Amino acid sequence: MFTIGKASQKSGVHIETIRYYEREGLVPKPDRSAAGRRLYTADEIAKLRFVKRCRDLGFPMSIIQTLLSLNDEQGRSCKEVKSMAEDQLVAINAKIDSLERLRAALQSLSASCDEGTSSCPMLDSLMSEAPTVPV
Amino acid sequence: MFTIGKASQKSGVHIETIRYYEREGLVPKPDRSAAGRRLYTADEIAKLRFVKRCRDLGFPMSIIQTLLSLNDEQGRSCKEVKSMAEDQLVAINAKIDSLERLRAALQSLSASCDEGTSSCPMLDSLMSEAPTVPV
DNA sequence: CATAGCTCCTGTAGCGACTACAGGAGCAAG
DNA sequence: CTTGCTCCTGTAGTCGCTACAGGAGCTATG
Numbered sequence: 001m002f003t004i005g006k007a008s009q010k011s012g013v014h015i016e017t018i019r020y021y022e023r024e025g026l027v028p029k030p031d032r033s034a035a036g037r038r039l040y041t042a043d044e045i046a047k048l049r050f051v052k053r054c055r056d057l058g059f060p061m062s063i064i065q066t067l068l069s070l071n072d073e074q075g076r077s078c079k080e081v082k083s084m085a086e087d088q089l090v091a092i093n094a095k096i097d098s099l100e101r102l103r104a105a106l107q108s109l110s111a112s113c114d115e116g117t118s119s120c121p122m123l124d125s126l127m128s129e130a131p132t133v134p135v
Numbered sequence: 136m137f138t139i140g141k142a143s144q145k146s147g148v149h150i151e152t153i154r155y156y157e158r159e160g161l162v163p164k165p166d167r168s169a170a171g172r173r174l175y176t177a178d179e180i181a182k183l184r185f186v187k188r189c190r191d192l193g194f195p196m197s198i199i200q201t202l203l204s205l206n207d208e209q210g211r212s213c214k215e216v217k218s219m220a221e222d223q224l225v226a227i228n229a230k231i232d233s234l235e236r237l238r239a240a241l242q243s244l245s246a247s248c249d250e251g252t253s254s255c256p257m258l259d260s261l262m263s264e265a266p267t268v269p270v
Numbered sequence: 271c272a273t274a275g276c277t278c279c280t281g282t283a284g285c286g287a288c289t290a291c292a293g294g295a296g297c298a299a300g
Numbered sequence: 301c302t303t304g305c306t307c308c309t310g311t312a313g314t315c316g317c318t319a320c321a322g323g324a325g326c327t328a329t330g
Contacts, residue, residue, distance in 0.1 A: 070255075139307070
């Protein structure tokens with residue numbers, strides 16, 4: 001049995017975040033010591049690590065909840081997991097696309113913006129009714 | 136003079152967001168009609184449009200505040216604007232990089248996860264102490 | 271055995287950038 | 301005059317934490 005500090009170290013989840021996940025019902029409530037301190041089993045720490053990895057992969061908490069429950073099920077539904085992963089991939093690709101468009105726009109604006117002129121072409125463009133750069 | 140609905144249409148900023156920007160002091164408070172309704176000038180609408188474009192470019196409100204004040208200055212400082220744009224480019228590139236790493240991790244996990252097996256390799260990997268995929 | 275300094279507890283508020291009401295008032299057209 | 305749209309203020313919710321405040325317990329050293 002591990003205190004929350006150890007659980008935090010072993011899982012990589014900040015102490016305050018662990019308590020937050022517990023409040024939100026994402027992870028089960030651990031047992032408590034006589035003095036009321038949380039005591040985590042290796043299994044519970046594995047769940048925290050799982051949540052951390054999923055968060056790092058960009059999954060929202062609601063999806064992680066589903067993933068955890070799928071994991072608890074007998075004969076976990078690999079199909080559903082794969083489908084959620086693919087949804088997540090689509091979302092990530094959309095984000096990358098939009099960031100790349102954004103980068104192109106900013107680069108073009110930034111390139112137009114050279115020192116020495118009294119007025120700033122970048123600000124002018126952003127302020128104008130019809131922008132020179134699509135966003 | 137335009138009501139908030141028109142200003143919203145012309146600027147592309149939602150009505151509630153316009154009021155929010157006003158509360159936060161990002162845009163100046165417009166005049167009011169006798170009945171207390173906000174009335175926007177073309178100039179104020181241009182500012183809203185500017186804020187919208189900057190937000191779409193990923194600038195946080197704090198930076199936009201600075202950009203707006205630079206724009207109001209006599210002989211706006213193109214150098215400062217360019218430097219902020221370049222900071223923003225760096226941040227965008229970092230985000231793209233991290234999303235691309237994430238995508239690779241998810242693709243590899245998803246590929247391992249095939250239908251028909253009773254246990255799910257993706258969940259197994261994410262739950263295990265030493266993951267098969269770095270995130 | 272006392273003290274110091276760490277960890278832990280609960281509860282609440284803050285972040286950024288909105289979004290979504292509730293509950294009311296004005297305004298324009300038929 | 302009524303219907304239905306727009307607008308008003310104020311407050312609370314979103315997401316995923318993070319940062320206190322104010323206290324209690326636990327451990328190592330003198």
